[in-house]
Amino acid sequence: MKSSRPQREAVEVGSEKNEKEIDWETRPCGMLVQRREEGDAACDGSGGNGPMIKIKVSYGSSQHEIFVRSNSTFGEMKQIVAKRIGLDPVAQRLLFRGKEQEDKERLHLAGIKDNSKVVVLEDLASKEKNLEQSQEIEEVSKASKAVAGVRAEVDKLSKRVAELEVFVHDGTELEEKKFMEPTELLMRQLLKLDGIEAQGEARVQRKAEVHRVQGLVDKLDSLKARNVNPFSNRSNAVSITTSWETFNSEVGSFNAPTPMSSSAEVTSDWEQFG
Numbered sequence: 001m002k003s004s005r006p007q008r009e010a011v012e013v014g015s016e017k018n019e020k021e022i023d024w025e026t027r028p029c030g031m032l033v034q035r036r037e038e039g040d041a042a043c044d045g046s047g048g049n050g051p052m053i054k055i056k057v058s059y060g061s062s063q064h065e066i067f068v069r070s071n072s073t074f075g076e077m078k079q080i081v082a083k084r085i086g087l088d089p090v091a092q093r094l095l096f097r098g099k100e101q102e103d104k105e106r107l108h109l110a111g112i113k114d115n116s117k118v119v120v121l122e123d124l125a126s127k128e129k130n131l132e133q134s135q136e137i138e139e140v141s142k143a144s145k146a147v148a149g150v151r152a153e154v155d156k157l158s159k160r161v162a163e164l165e166v167f168v169h170d171g172t173e174l175e176e177k178k179f180m181e182p183t184e185l186l187m188r189q190l191l192k193l194d195g196i197e198a199q200g201e202a203r204v205q206r207k208a209e210v211h212r213v214q215g216l217v218d219k220l221d222s223l224k225a226r227n228v229n230p231f232s233n234r235s236n237a238v239s240i241t242t243s244w245e246t247f248n249s250e251v252g253s254f255n256a257p258t259p260m261s262s263s264a265e266v267t268s269d270w271e272q273f274g
Helices: 005-019 074-085 124-169 177-194 201-228 234-255 257-273
Strands: 024-026 032-034 052-059 062-069 092-096 116-122
Touching: 052 074, 062 074, 074 092, 074 116, 116 124, 124 177, 124 201, 177 201
Parallel strands: 052 116
Antiparallel strands: 024 032, 052 062, 092 116
């Protein structure tokens, strides 16, 4: 009598297969295929185990060859292309058979095979944006460099102002040109700053330097006034008052003796008359 065990095992296996439902999905190309679980090596390349293929990339007048897995997406391909041609993936447009491909589309589903040719174009909007950004960066760099040049000159003049301040505080009388020369040079630097077209950080730097120059000019004016009259503010008023009192006393001493003598005699006469 033959054993029925193999038949029972076959029935059990068949039963297990029937219990597992098949999940179907439609690919972008219109093909109906079985849905694969994550991590499974599916035909859509979700497992990343597709074969390596060579793709010829044309960018302008240059030709390149890259190697990617056949189940990679065009977005992943852009990352590899970027390393070859130096064009940011966001700025890339990949054309295959005259049609621009979406980043999520997979190479093999679009018909990409070994030795297929893909054309890379630079997105015009992105190109213009990058050009504007490059110009802005260049302008900021140029303005910052110009401000730095003025700052270096102002540093030198600032030292001269500090030296003049020491002399004035010590009571040393200086020639007027000692104050006029640095003032004129500072004003020239102020004109240079006014002629610098700056944006962003460079504009902040220029504004700070303008305030610095103005502060030094004000200080020179103050030192110049103090150099002419060592006694400033309160002591200056006292000095002027004292000078005028001395002058009035001297005028009176020249003109007063005769009237005073006459007045004394008149007074004396009136006393004798009474």
